[in-house]
Amino acid sequence: MDKHINLNDICAFDAAFQQSRDNRIAMRAVTQNGLKEAATDPLLPRQVPHQFSLRLEQGPITNQKSSGRCWMFAALNVLRAGLIQKLKVDNLELSQNFTLFYDKLEKANYFLESILETLDEPTEGRLVQYLLGGPMGDGGQWDMLVNLIEKYGIVPKTAMPETHMSSATRDMNAVLTEKLRGWACQLREEHASGADANALRAKKEAMLNTVYRILCICLGEPPKTFDFSYTDKDKKNHKVCGLTPLDFYHQFVGVDLKDYVSLINSPTKDKPFHKSYSVRFLGNVKEGRIVRYVNLPADELKQAAIRQMQDGHPVWFGCDVGKSSVRDTGLMALGAYRLNELLDTDFPMTKAQRLDYGQSLMTHAMVFQGVDLDEEGKPIRWRVENSWGDEPGDKGYYVMTDDWFEEYMYQVVVHKKYLSDTVLAEYNADPIMLQPWDPMGSLATCD
Numbered sequence: 444m445d446k447h448i449n450l451n452d453i454c455a456f457d458a459a460f461q462q463s464r465d466n467r468i469a470m471r472a473v474t475q476n477g478l479k480e481a482a483t484d485p486l487l488p489r490q491v492p493h494q495f496s497l498r499l500e501q502g503p504i505t506n507q508k509s510s511g512r513c514w515m516f517a518a519l520n521v522l523r524a525g526l527i528q529k530l531k532v533d534n535l536e537l538s539q540n541f542t543l544f545y546d547k548l549e550k551a552n553y554f555l556e557s558i559l560e561t562l563d564e565p566t567e568g569r570l571v572q573y574l575l576g577g578p579m580g581d582g583g584q585w586d587m588l589v590n591l592i593e594k595y596g597i598v599p600k601t602a603m604p605e606t607h608m609s610s611a612t613r614d615m616n617a618v619l620t621e622k623l624r625g626w627a628c629q630l631r632e633e634h635a636s637g638a639d640a641n642a643l644r645a646k647k648e649a650m651l652n653t654v655y656r657i658l659c660i661c662l663g664e665p666p667k668t669f670d671f672s673y674t675d676k677d678k679k680n681h682k683v684c685g686l687t688p689l690d691f692y693h694q695f696v697g698v699d700l701k702d703y704v705s706l707i708n709s710p711t712k713d714k715p716f717h718k719s720y721s722v723r724f725l726g727n728v729k730e731g732r733i734v735r736y737v738n739l740p741a742d743e744l745k746q747a748a749i750r751q752m753q754d755g756h757p758v759w760f761g762c763d764v765g766k767s768s769v770r771d772t773g774l775m776a777l778g779a780y781r782l783n784e785l786l787d788t789d790f791p792m793t794k795a796q797r798l799d800y801g802q803s804l805m806t807h808a809m810v811f812q813g814v815d816l817d818e819e820g821k822p823i824r825w826r827v828e829n830s831w832g833d834e835p836g837d838k839g840y841y842v843m844t845d846d847w848f849e850e851y852m853y854q855v856v857v858h859k860k861y862l863s864d865t866v867l868a869e870y871n872a873d874p875i876m877l878q879p880w881d882p883m884g885s886l887a888t889c890d
Contacts, residue, residue: 469785482780488772491844493837495826497749498813499757502527502534504839506832508610511581511888515539515546516830517759517808518588522597522696524757530695531675536600540609541688544662545595546583547615549727551623551654554578555647557724558627562634562643573879574724578623579616582886583727585759585808585856589700590731595665596688597696602669608661615661619654626650671695704862704870706744707736707854709883710795714738714875717866721874722884736883737870741849745822748811750861757810757828761854761887764807767847773836775827775843777850794850798882805853808887812840822848853883 460466472481501524507516519537527535557574564571608615630643671691672682686694707720714720721733748758768775783789797803813826825848827841836842859867877883 463787465787469787473785478782478785479780482782482785483769484778484781487776487779488774491774491776491824491842493773493826493840493842495813495815495824497752497816498826499524499752499755501757501812501828502536504828504833505536505539505830507539507830507890508832509890510543510610510612511890512539512543512583512612513830513889514583514585514761514808514887515542515588517810517828517887518585519597520810520828520830521757521759522698525698526696528755529697530673530681531677532673533676535673538598538600538603540600540605540662541595541598541603541665542588542591543581543609543612544603544658544665545591546587546727547579547619547658547662548651548654549591549729550579551619552647552651553727553729554623555626555630555650556729558630559640559643559647562631562640566631570724570879575624575627577620578627579619580886580888581612581616581890582888584725584734584761584886585703585705585854586732586734587727589703590726590728592692592700594728594731596690596692598666598669598688598691599671602666602671603663606662615657618657622650622653622657701732702859703856704859704867705734705736705854705856706747706862706866707738707883708741708744708852709738709798710740710793711798712795714877714883716740717869719870719872719874720877720883722877722879722881724879725884733874734884735870735874736854737866739866741852743866744852744855745845745848747857747861748855749814749816749820749822751857752811752814754861756858757812759808759810759856760852761805761808763803763805763851763853764809764889766803766851768841770831770835773827773829773839773841775841775847775851777844777846801882803851804882804885805887806885807889809841811855821845 469481501520505516505520507513516539519539523535523537554574561571561574633643666688668685668687670682670684671686672680674680716738719735719737721735725734751758767777767779769779792800792802809830810828811825812828815823817823822845824845825843827843829835829839829841831839833839
């Protein structure tokens, strides 16, 4: 074939298409109904029921609505599960708006500091352009939520409920993004004119004051103290007055988040297993802990997650939720869409190849609340608590097949007691620093 497409090529393509009866049937189905709709396997849900040999209990499903706070919702759902048991209540939701407020404030500071650290990098270079690409999104990682809670604490949802803007963050993010890019321009131009880093950093306080004002207008002022009251299952009323958010975290949640370890599965050649990794310019709280992982085979992620659930504790995880996943039925299974049959073409990339070539990365965080094990103790399917309301799936719960886990699961977070001393030593070793655009630096942000 020539470098260009000529009319003879078009004629040949068209003749080949018209010769196939299957092509014509597929065209009618897709043009009228949509690609995924025409490719959905209606029989697959029968083979993957919402039945599990190990099933944890949780309060009502949560809903992040039109925001990318899945990582927050998932982490707070893990924490509230223990709180519900501890306080013997039917439900208690933690404030996702409170953590959102301080995440935005800290991300603004982190971005401005990153600009100050890269003043001598070319504006058109890949690093600065990467930083400017998304200075104020909703996405995050487990370690970023840990930083927020350890610095600011946590509050029940009654102390800082949702607002219109916390549930629909796009316009707020757009305003903050424009401000941050403008400030980046100002800082870099003043540096080029001879201002030193200390003088530029001094301007940051006024910038962050503006961010704080915008956040208060959009999300409301975060409480400094609050009263906490609840009624347990024995109908006994409880009330504690004058709590700070840190008081509430230490007295009621009482979980040492430093004891939790992020495990990833990235089977690419550039990331050998049993090594520790971190990512440059990834974070929110500047003085907080770095985002850190240990890379392990998928089976080790599975066994750690199962051990934690067998002790009655849910598990935070990150995955590529948009791949082979049916939202209405809550099914995450390979072959959920028979696109290969509908389009008469294969999609043969491996997990490693998908990561290397930009076809997959972590996009969404959820919580494991159960698993179905066979007679040998191996997982068949996983029970998934999502944060998209109670309409999808089984009242908001999804079911994930184990082969889907193999292909599209990238991260689980478990308590260190479920890991061997060898793995803990690997995790705590000096991390290999990855570039900011590495797929393992992706943020969970699906809404």
